[in-house]
Amino acid sequence: MNTTDCAIEARQLVKTYAVRGAKHGIRALDGLDLAVPRGMIFGLLGPNGAGKTTTVKILTSLARPDGGTARVEGIDVLARPGQVRHVIGVVAQRSGADPTATGRENLILQGRLYGMRGGSVRARADELLGHFELTEAAGRLVKTYSGGMQRRLDVALGLMHRPAVLFLDEPTTGLDPEARAAMWQEIARLASRDGLTVLLTTHYLEEADRLADRLAIVDRGRVVTTGEPEELKRELRGDVVQVELPADADARLVRGVLGALNEVRDVVIAGRNVSARSDDGAAAVPVVLAALQRAGINAASVAVARPSLDDVYLRHTGRRYSESGTADRNRSEDQRELVEASK
């Protein structure tokens, strides 16, 4: 990818936070690389604690990395943070709106801090209020807004000065399904606008799948893979065969049995769940079940599915998305066992 086409470019970002109890601190970013082409929704997908928010904070000039470089719209974030702030809009995880002011007051102040003046700032505020269906609530204090209304106001605040790059950090976390669906529609519409680049962080697989034109999967402070969602899923080749083992099954034995089969590959055992790839899932199921049975293991359930982002995540990190997260720093080895079938 030609770097001049990149709205965002980060190289080898490292950031460690001092935390009491952790001798060397917590390494939030561990050499993160990122290249976001202009004019698209780029998803940063990863569990909580993967380093997504830290990345956004660095790219938006809020935090300084311990190492690495970052450019937004070609401007060096570390050398010229003041310039970067003019070209970016930021919608942080926590609503930054002032609850003791009205929606319109929030927008107008935001515009003025970006140098907008007089009638144009009011016109822009009214335009966004209308667009985000907040016109009726415009004169109400933000503390009376519902969660969905506050989030829409947050996005409006981020768009007030017509940025070239918009950062959306977990925009739908904490929203009810209805508000989330509305927000998704809104974000998708943003992307269709000419020139606007959106960096969206999310820990919802579905959100990344639906919205992102391209995405990077972040795990433990690094990007483990990047590409279009469809392309990432296609790379996995074929179907996923998922088997649920009985509680007393021996993982080693299962690995040995399935590893010897020609019909499946990429066998991953995570607790009681086994998943494997197959060019023809339907044909592989009876073979898998028979092989397990011969070894004295009766599967509790079996399913065949098209690859999902969960499978992409599993393929690149060695664990299921649902099993990842902040509490997962000391995962046990057996969850990690990734057996490449020798063929």
Add this chain to the structure above:
Amino acid sequence: MATVQSASAPTGAALRPINPAAPNATAFGTTMVHTWYLTGRKLHALVRQPWVLAFSVVQPVIWLFLFGQLFRKVIDIPGFAYHGTYLDYLVPGLIAMNAMANNMWAGMSMIEEIDRGTLNRFLASPASRIGIMNASVVEQAVSTTVQSLIIVGLGLAGGARYHGGVAGVAVMVAASILVGVVFGALSNATGMLLRSREAIIGVYTFFMLPLMFLSSAFMQTRLMPGWMQAIASRNPLNWVVQIGRSAVSAHPGWGAIGVRAGGLAVLAAACVAVSVATFRSYQKNV
């Protein structure tokens, strides 16, 4: 949601930032403009709940009337040497105390803004850092002024007399603003550095009573033990009490007032500079 396409930037050109490289105002101009708008936000919130201001002076008012009555005879102590009632004596002390006490809570609203994400929103925007801090300082100054005037008015109603007239009262209030800025800025810095409400409460409990009683707020310093006098003469809260008491007296000592006010102004500027500098440290651990 509405399907207004025009709600967004209609053309690529409109997406370009507003003068990123060449701001049309000077850095100083921007600071002033941002101070103005950010202060407007703070004052708007203040005006929306004026009763908060009124409630905050309840404590000094209780001190005013309880102490004013309880220690009424204190001025008869040989060597106290004060021309007036003990209530007269007490008002400048309580105005200083109120300014210090209330501004020491400034860090609480700073923490609230951090928790809410408002501070980060401003820091990720081109908002002037000094402007953000100035807004907090001006807000504190306005509320200190209102509170000080409430105490002046209640003192007057209770029988206190201000021989220095309007000018004397104005100087007394101005001094209370300065000490408010000192402690407000330090509280903001504490809030930003430690990001803990407990720390702010701790600083308050640690400093409030000692600084108050190591001043002439309740007792002439010349009646204190020597070591207390030594501390009191270096206690900025005491300077404020002395400025106020002198300014509202029949014969203000303007020279001494000027020196102490100058000292306070320098201290206030230094404390605001420290709190602006804490933005950097905040950025390291944000």
